[in-house]
Amino acid sequence: MQVRVKLYGTLGKGVAGYDHPSGLTVEVNDGATVVELLAQLGIPLKKIGMVSLDGRLAGKTAALRPGMMVKVFHPIFGG
Amino acid sequence: MKLIRVDMTAKSIQTEDLPQAYAGLGGRALTSNYINDHVPATSDPLGPDNILIFAPGYFSATPLINTSRLSVGAKSPLTGGIKESNVGGTVAAALGNLGITAIVVEGQAPAGETWLLKIDQDGQPELVEGLAYRELRTYALVEKLVDAYGPKNSVTCIGPAGERQLSAASIQTTDMDGHPCRAAGRGGLGAVMGAKGLKALIVSRAGNAADSLADTEAFKAAAKAYAKAVKADEFSGEILPALGSACLVAAINEVGAFPTRNAREGQFEHADRISGETMARIIRERGGKTTHKGCAQCIIDCSNEFVDKNGKYVTSSLEYETIWSMGGMIGNGDLDAIARLDFLCDDIGLDTISTGVAIGVAMDAGHKSFGDAQAAIAMVEEVAAGTDFGKIIGNGPVAVGKHFNHDRVPVMKGQSMAAYDPRAIQGMAVTYATSPMGGDHTAGWVVDQNLEAFGGTLDRFSAEGQVEASRNTQIHMAAVDSVGICDFAQSGLAAPGGIDNVYRMVAAKSGQPFGEEDWQAMGLRVLKAERAFNRRAGFTPADDRLPRMFYEEPLPPHNKVVVISDAEMENTFDF
Numbered sequence: 001m002q003v004r005v006k007l008y009g010t011l012g013k014g015v016a017g018y019d020h021p022s023g024l025t026v027e028v029n030d031g032a033t034v035v036e037l038l039a040q041l042g043i044p045l046k047k048i049g050m051v052s053l054d055g056r057l058a059g060k061t062a063a064l065r066p067g068m069m070v071k072v073f074h075p076i077f078g079g
Numbered sequence: 080m081k082l083i084r085v086d087m088t089a090k091s092i093q094t095e096d097l098p099q100a101y102a103g104l105g106g107r108a109l110t111s112n113y114i115n116d117h118v119p120a121t122s123d124p125l126g127p128d129n130i131l132i133f134a135p136g137y138f139s140a141t142p143l144i145n146t147s148r149l150s151v152g153a154k155s156p157l158t159g160g161i162k163e164s165n166v167g168g169t170v171a172a173a174l175g176n177l178g179i180t181a182i183v184v185e186g187q188a189p190a191g192e193t194w195l196l197k198i199d200q201d202g203q204p205e206l207v208e209g210l211a212y213r214e215l216r217t218y219a220l221v222e223k224l225v226d227a228y229g230p231k232n233s234v235t236c237i238g239p240a241g242e243r244q245l246s247a248a249s250i251q252t253t254d255m256d257g258h259p260c261r262a263a264g265r266g267g268l269g270a271v272m273g274a275k276g277l278k279a280l281i282v283s284r285a286g287n288a289a290d291s292l293a294d295t296e297a298f299k300a301a302a303k304a305y306a307k308a309v310k311a312d313e314f315s316g317e318i319l320p321a322l323g324s325a326c327l328v329a330a331i332n333e334v335g336a337f338p339t340r341n342a343r344e345g346q347f348e349h350a351d352r353i354s355g356e357t358m359a360r361i362i363r364e365r366g367g368k369t370t371h372k373g374c375a376q377c378i379i380d381c382s383n384e385f386v387d388k389n390g391k392y393v394t395s396s397l398e399y400e401t402i403w404s405m406g407g408m409i410g411n412g413d414l415d416a417i418a419r420l421d422f423l424c425d426d427i428g429l430d431t432i433s434t435g436v437a438i439g440v441a442m443d444a445g446h447k448s449f450g451d452a453q454a455a456i457a458m459v460e461e462v463a464a465g466t467d468f469g470k471i472i473g474n475g476p477v478a479v480g481k482h483f484n485h486d487r488v489p490v491m492k493g494q495s496m497a498a499y500d501p502r503a504i505q506g507m508a509v510t511y512a513t514s515p516m517g518g519d520h521t522a523g524w525v526v527d528q529n530l531e532a533f534g535g536t537l538d539r540f541s542a543e544g545q546v547e548a549s550r551n552t553q554i555h556m557a558a559v560d561s562v563g564i565c566d567f568a569q570s571g572l573a574a575p576g577g578i579d580n581v582y583r584m585v586a587a588k589s590g591q592p593f594g595e596e597d598w599q600a601m602g603l604r605v606l607k608a609e610r611a612f613n614r615r616a617g618f619t620p621a622d623d624r625l626p627r628m629f630y631e632e633p634l635p636p637h638n639k640v641v642v643i644s645d646a647e648m649e650n651t652f653d654f
Contacts, residue, residue, distance in 0.1 A: 008326070008356060009317075009322060009326050009356075010317050010321050010322075034533075046313065047313055048533070049330070050334075050530050050531060051533060055333070055636070057334060057530070057533075057534040058533065058534065059533050059534055060533050071329075073329070074314065074318050075313055075527075076314065076326070076327055076526065076531065077314050077315075077524075077567065077569065077570065078324065078399070078520065078566075
């Protein structure tokens, strides 16, 4: 299945072909979780502050569904 | 450890040793304790009995990075309570390098007089008649002061808003490039400076008389470890240099906590147009600067220089709070207009947060449409022009609400909230309501506990744990604001052993043992002084509340209200 991914801050720098305005479409296994997607993208967990799935904050083990918008954010401090 | 006392009534100056009662204090600890001890709490904030005090942080002008933080204290004309507003730039390091621990400005020059306080490279202060600089906006003022006194000074000044004694007036100070773009914005302290008749401090940056350290080697070792941690941290080492604090726009908007159109909604549909990612791209494409050094001794470089389509300087530094107050809060998705509004506020000497919220309240009341950036610019220009409506905008959101008889005014103790809606992050409700400062995000920023670690270690929509988180953070921040470590360099504290390095540095400067209990005591001493002042000024527990809109109006998209009870608010501090 495919999900759409947006990477914020400097997270996109390490992902080949990432363009922030258009984001990325990623092929993942059916039933893949947030951490599995991050591992597939090669983004270490320590670089992550929060992840949203279709606009809702999600835990590490939340399951992805086809067509979801996954937004991945860096740690934050403010402000 | 000198204290310079300036009497604006008598035009006299005394330089004395810092009184023993304030030994070991700097920044907010010094300003708040001094104001609590010396200012009658019921006095007129714009009268001769109020005192304006400037104090660098305890670590300013030491080898520690990111410590050019100046605290400014007084009774606030905006809140009617005690106020500490702190700012970066170069002035704190400059004062520290002159061995000046505080400047205390007392009394009041007669109306119509304008004065400059000049401090030379030997730390000698002098009051200089400054009528020629009256009514100048800050950029023009600094240009003239450079012509008159040379470039090797730090200038801390007010614009027309401060001279008109408007309650949202800021005190501006110069950055590393000499732009007066750094603001002690909150609480209307520019109006207090204006009421004193003081237009600017001109402080030599050539001082060479910083306070000695009791144990220089121990200090340097801890400072080096601290700096290494700041550099190694993901946020301060990589994200802030690339995007600045604007990196927060997308994140806070995504979680529905980005107050939009006078906090009627928690998400702004044009957030992508004004996000840090977009801002950094535009700056790069136009030849402006990201990764820009705004403050002395900074190793983060979170500042930026925003330029127009022709590559010409517009403003520095475009920050998260301003992008919100002049963006989402007024329904404006035009980043160029936000940059223009940021510049105008700096130039006129206005707090961008209070001014943006004031405009938002005016738009909410139907004065102009949300999203009308040109109307917003015109409103800010009216402040400089001194029109009747300009005075209302310049006096902040409460004045605007009264003018339009409009009760949706998102303020706490008279000061507007910042860019985190408390309905979507309950801990911020506690901080906004209970901080002696009024609505203030830096007083106790508990956003990370509510969002990070994949969704927060606290339930952001529940009251559970929020009071404790806010209390602990407010005590901690009171200490941070006293030693004068930049908020963004707190990443050094989060590293293993990081806070111990801070204790070691306090001990190495003072020569006295210092540990966790002392850190807590420092923070508590500040808050106790501030709360004592506010009580004498007439504040009661009923003032530790939010406006009704936050309890009654569910905030889209999560449709939550503030659920912290009055009793829980009152349990935050038991002193």
